[in-house]
Amino acid sequence: MKPILRNLYLLAILMIFSPTTSVFGQQNTILDSVIRVLEAKSIYKNRVNWNRIKITTSETLDRTVLDPVEQALPAIRRLYTELGDKHGIFMTKTKSVRSSRNDEHSTSDSILYQYAFNENYAFRTAVIDHKYGYFSLPSSQLTLEESKDSLIAVTRVSQMAQQLQDSLCSLSNYDLKGLIVDLRLCMGGTLWIDLGALIPLLGDGNLFSITNTGSKDEQIRLVNGSIYINNTKQVSTSLHSCSFKGKKIVVITGPITGSAGEQTAVALRKIKDAKFIGEPTAGYLTMTDLHHLSDGVSFTYSAGYARDNNNQVYGDKFVPDIHILGGDNFPSLKDDEKIKAAIKWMEGQYLPHSVN
Known part of the structure; x- marks a missing residue:
């Protein structure tokens, strides 16, 4: 295989299996930003395999919608759940998501x-x-x-x-x-x-x-x-x-x-x-801690x-x-x-x- 073709082949393999929130070359910047903060600052950051989380949350993105915030909601819910952070919450002007590990109330x-x-x-x-x-x-x-x-x-x-x-x-x-x-x-x-x-x-x-x-x-x-x-x-x-x-x-x-x-x-x-x-x-x-991402979009996490x-x-x-x-x-x-x-x-x- 010629060097140029071999390099392109290896690049394609890396793109497919790279542990990022990119799917078919389309990144979700909202999810990327949340992951970046939590990986650095969450008190639960050492509990999880971040390479695996980046893949599993990427797979949970809602690709049926175009808005990156709406796309990210199910993935961020998955992220909080896998971390075990039931106190963190992601908020937009109209919606909020948190861990699916909800407590049962009597x-x-x-x-x-x-x-x-x-x-x-x-x-x-x-x-x-x-x-x-x-x-x-x-x-x-x-x-x-x-x-x-x-x-x-x-x-x-x-x-x-x-x-x-x-x-x-x-x-x-x-x-x-x-x-x-x-x-x-x-x-x-x-x-x-x-x-x-x-x-x-x-x-x-x-x-x-x-x-x-x-x-x-x-x-x-x-x-x-x-x-x-x-x-x-x-x-x-x-x-x-x-x-x-x-x-x-x-x-x-x-x-x-x-x-x-x-x-x-x-x-x-x-x-x-x-x-x-x-x-x-x-x-x-x-x-x-509270982190503001953009107008009307913010999130908290256990710090x-x-x-x-x-x-x-x-x-x-x-x-x-x-x-x-x-x-x-x-x-x-x-x-x-x-x-x-x-x-x-x-x-x-x-x-x-x-x-x-």
């Missing part, structure tokens, strides 16, 4: 979702028995457009956090024996809004760290009403005179407490002697784990100290089994580790 979870989407329950304060403050933290989320500009993002996050914090501080006007922070209806959203809301409880210092296998831990710190990742400010609120110092603190979690809600629970571990009551959380505790101030690393769910299965009653808090357990603990009564 009937009781479905009822919790109904309350989570009802602001009358998800975001409220109350005083129970004239002695115990109650603060329910809702799911609060920046829009993708707001998140693109860091200055706009910090301003908007701070405004939203301040509104929640003002409600929390309204409880300090009462002569309370303790405070219940309810995270059961906090399904996720923007972490900095949640942490900003709870600044009066958290106090200055390191809240928790973000750790991964490839770089130095990042520190999430609270300093004088502002929260930072290392030296980058994420949220800032007005310093309130409100204080819950000396009050007993109970944090309640449940099966739909997710993502930012779970990470907030980790931060609240900073509070000395706080008690955590409820059920294990949804299992979206990894720390995600780190949360490490609390006691050096415990959280890989999946947050597990409370005292387990109370079910018994949720948001319309009547006094009849809610988790609330009743919280009050018993604040009154000094013994509680077993698990209550069914």
Whole structure:
């Protein structure tokens, strides 16, 4: 075989079997971009064979459509699934895809979702028995457009956090024996809004760290009403005179407490002697990064784990100290089994580790 023909033959073989997202010479730049980021930065990057993944995801591209974003959707779903990243999500202006490893939800979870989407329950304060403050933290989320500009993002996050914090501080006007922070209806959203809301409880210092296998831990710190990742400010609120110092603190979690809600629970571990009551959380505790690709197209992926101030690393769910299965009653808090357990603990009564 002549050298030129032999070289062309070898090139054709390489094109057919090369582990890229190219099929018949047509690359999908969207999928290529997502793979490039995840191969470099995902906490799960060492779990998989990337040469094989590049082939299998390429085979999943939807070649029946011309739009490269639409083409990439099933392939990106396959990518998240093979990585085992159930927290990552790929978003367009009209659609989103994530891992196909969806958790099954019980009937009781479905009822919790109904309350989570009802602001009358998800975001409220109350005083129970004239002695115990109650603060329910809702799911609060920046829009993708707001998140693109860091200055706009910090301003908007701070405004939203301040509104929640003002409600929390309204409880300090009462002569309370303790405070219940309810995270059961906090399904996720923007972490900095949640942490900003709870600044009066958290106090200055390191809240928790973000750790991964490839770089130095990042520190999430609270300093004088502002929260930072290392030296980058994420949220800032007005310093309130409100204080819950000396009050007993109970944090309640449940099966739909997710993502930012779970990470907030980790931060609240900073509070000395706080008690955590409820059920294990949804299992979206990894720390995600957001990556913008083009107008209206972005994706998140698991980029780190949360490490609390006691050096415990959280890989999946947050597990409370005292387990109370079910018994949720948001319309009547006094009849809610988790609330009743919280009050018993604040009154000094013994509680077993698990209550069914």
